[in-house]
Amino acid sequence: MYKNILLIIILFFSIELINAKTIYVASDGNDSNNGSITNPYKTFQKAVSEMFAGDVCIIRGGVYTEPLIINKNGTSSNYITIKAADGETVEIKATNSVNGWQLHTGNIYKANVNMTIDKRFRAIYHNNEYMDLARWPNNTDNNRWTINSTPVTNGDGSHFVVNNVPNIDWTDGYVYYLGAHSGASWTRTITSSTSTTINHTGVNINQWPFNPHNPTVWRNYPNNNRGQLFLFNKLEALDYAREWYYDKANNMLYFQPADGIMPIDGTVEYAVNKFTLELKGDYIKIEGLNFFGGSAKIHNNADNNQILNCQIIHGSEGHDDLTNNSAQVGEAALEILGANTIVKGCTINHSSANGITVANWSGAHNTIIEGNYISNIDYLGIHSKPISSSANNVKVLKNTIINAGRDGMTVGGTGSEIAYNDVSNSQLINSDSGIFYTVGNANLKNIVLHHNWFHDATAPSYSHEVGNPGKAAGIYLDNNSKGYTVHHNVVWNVSWTGYQVNWNNTHLDFFHNTIWNAQNATGTWINGYTQENNKVYNNFSSTGDWFSEADASAFDIQSNLITAASPFENVNNQNFMPKEGSAVVNQAMTISGFTKPYKGSAPDIGAYEFGGTQWTAGINAIEDTGNALSIADIVIDKSLKLFPNPTNNSLNIKVTHAINKASINIYTLMGQLVKTVKIDNATSSELVVDVNNLSSGTYLLKIITDNTTRTSKFIKL
Incomplete structure (x- = not known):
């Protein structure tokens, strides 16, 4: 009997392997095709509908605006795999292009757009760069880490007193406030205004986080005795480069480009979907895909999934919840609610809130976050982090994290391990x-x-x-x-x-x-x-x-x-x-x-x-x-610091002891080799590596001897 059961199990998995197939998707495909490499499907939805455990979907290079949603299950031995074609770049965007611009007034242009996404998550990008919702004071230095605010001189739980408020009706606009204590910010809807007063929907200043983050609390801090604020989301405030405003009643987008010239059709994009990727099944593997303008989410009870060597850029943009009472939000570029998840080799860059969240309430335990580059997280200046994990038995290993509004990371679940992470330049706002x-x-x-x-x-x-x-x-x-x-x-x-x-x-x-x-x-x-x-x-x-x-x-x-x-x-x-x-x-x-x-x-x-x-x-x-180590340490003397950017044309690399043969390899963050310098019989000396032919950006430098990497460091050019 037991032999028969074993035979049935072996036959089941053998059939599963035999039936496993490869499906192709291309931007110029057709869902009436058969999904082969020569006749690919056009949509992710069609490809996923044809997939079962063990199947592989290869996405050809191109730009896609359809969310990738997988609601199928693989098995522990036969994952459902969706990946980019070798050597090709796949970009999945949660945005649509804006066309049909016309002059509004001055350097401000307008176009008809139907924004259906929740107003919290409305976002505009020009040439893939994030633009500012119309505001006062203006973002004059084009730096999202400087608040560019005005001091609060008085107030309470329902109003602020400030000087020189622009003479417009701020009703239904928003006020962003960061208390003098500077531990957390909050945002509320403006109910009325004068030249010196901003009334808003109110907070309870006797409860955390509004105590002590409110204007009744006085601190002897430079130009910040009672906190600071800026006002935003009014058309009348659109008076500066890189600002925009959306009139929902008339479906009209207003935008002032940095150069004051009418935007070329297709260069301005607006957020359409909150998520670019959603995993709703088990045993799914996502490899080598680039996501832009929307978050990735692994849903509750979607377990044993892997996200490998992907990019998520501007994953979660927008402003704070207007009724937030907790000093934190759940949004992230990557939200993990399922257990036994692996996130490895990914790049996450730019998020108003969190980078990666791993939730305890959903049972996202036994997750591994390893070897990722995470940067520019928490522009809101609230309790958000590049990595925020409350689940149990989570491993956070070998990540590089740079630039955060508050903490560099938080890991608080029982039995977790945090090891070999390089975390820097946090506390930029808080x-x-x-x-x-x-x-x-x-x-x-x-x-x-x-x-x-x-x-x-x-x-x-x-x-x-x-x-x-x-x-x-x-x-x-x-x-x-x-x-x-x-x-x-x-x-x-x-x-x-x-x-x-x-x-x-x-x-x-x-x-x-x-x-x-x-x-x-x-x-x-x-x-x-x-x-x-x-x-x-x-x-x-x-x-x-x-x-x-x-x-x-x-x-x-x-x-x-x-x-x-x-x-x-x-x-x-x-x-x-x-x-x-x-x-x-x-x-x-x-x-x-x-x-x-x-x-x-x-x-x-x-x-x-x-x-x-x-x-x-x-x-x-x-x-x-x-x-x-079996060879001498090799020290990068220059261009090592990631913040602020250096402007060197070369790297000076000091070999502290003699070595016979080695190579210095420079890679992009996605692993593409862009430059190799050979070392032959080097003694204690300096080697100069020319980097004039490399574009600005962050690179990984590796020292390799006998096909073994001995040391590696990041450089930013």
Whole structure:
């Protein structure tokens, strides 16, 4: 009987494999075709309707405006796969083109458009660049990270007092407000206005987040005593380049281009669909597709799906919910509600809200977020993040994250791991936040945070008193965080504390971390709570002290070092490997129950071990094996910083020790090799790599010997 059952199972899967087919879609195809490579279908809907477990749909290069929606199931051994044709670029847009422009007045043009998308998510792009909804004050520097606001001088929960409001009727327009505390913003509908007063639909200033983010709260901050605001979404405010307004009653779009010239038909696009990709089934694999102007969503109960080597650009644009009472929104460029999801090798760039969300309420557990490049997230300045995960057993590995309005990432689900991520330039709008940030509860989270680089975060000057630090922490375990093991991380160039812990923190282990150039090593706000069972062992900091405000029994502090004298190879080039014989070498204690490979008579203090691995973080990170690399470290001396952009025409690469043969490969973020430089018998010297023929953008530089990648870094040209 059991043999018969086994035979039936084998036959079932054999039939499934035999019947698996390849279907083609092309922009010039026809749904009456047979879906072959020579007679492709035109629509995704037709292709998906013909697919079953094991089938592959290959999309030929081109631009598509149909959302990709998959409601079929694959199996664990036979995924449904939809991918771009090899070597071809597939762009799936959630936008339509605008045609038929005519002059309105001055440099403002108009065209008939029927925008059906929810008004929160209306967006206009000109030559693929995001445009501003008509506003005051204007976005004069064309920088979405500067608020370009006006100070609030007074007000309460239903009105603001400001100076020099333009003499137009702002009724039914919107007001964006960021309190002096600068922890979160909120947006409301304007009910009436004068030259000095903006009345709006109101908030409860006695409840979080409106307490303390409201104009009754006064702070001694530069030009920001009671917060700041801008007004938007009125035609009369359309008086500046790159602004637009939509009149729904007359289906009329108004737009002022940057050059003041009537737009060419097709160069202006407007948002049509909220989502460009929706996965509603199980065991689906999406590969190598580019999405523009709309989000991707993996629905609740759509499990075991994979998104690989895709791009999502301007995934979630728009303004805040006008009735938001939580300081955060659920929208993201990629929303993950299904369990066992893998997102790997993707690029996510530009989102008003979140980059990637992984939801706990839907059971999106056991998800892996690995090797992604995520940038320019949370232009709203609310509690949104490049990666925001509350699900359990989530792994966030080897991602590079740059430019965020508030936190660099939040991972708070039980049993999660955060490792080898390179996160920088967060807190561009908000304050009182962290490059890594989380909030706890009554439970031990059993979260491990290790081998990450958290760096270069300075809270805006308007968020703190002159002479006081801006509250941008490296690792911020906020209210009641419990059960975190934090080891082998490097925090550098932050304007506040390396570690910040608040309220009832218990069972926190800080082992073998390095903090360089922070305002203080650590900080805590106890606020009347109890802290206990916390350990701080074998950490290095260049400044500050270890939880001096806490009760002495709350933190067990042993074998750490604070000194301004660098014991490292080259901190200016972010080389935190210990120098031979320096003050950190062989000076750490062994920690019972914690495995730490070491080379000398005892472990080293800090995140790196002399003679051990010079591990790296971010995409293509080098993992810490405990052993040194077999070739010399190669240091990029110039054009390394991602923010602000350098303008060099060449890279100076220093070979610190002799090597026989190697190559320097420069790739696009999508993995395309664009330049190779060969190294033959190099000694301690500088090599100059010409990059004049490369267009501006971010590239991945890899050093390769014997077909093995030894180190990699990002460059921005």
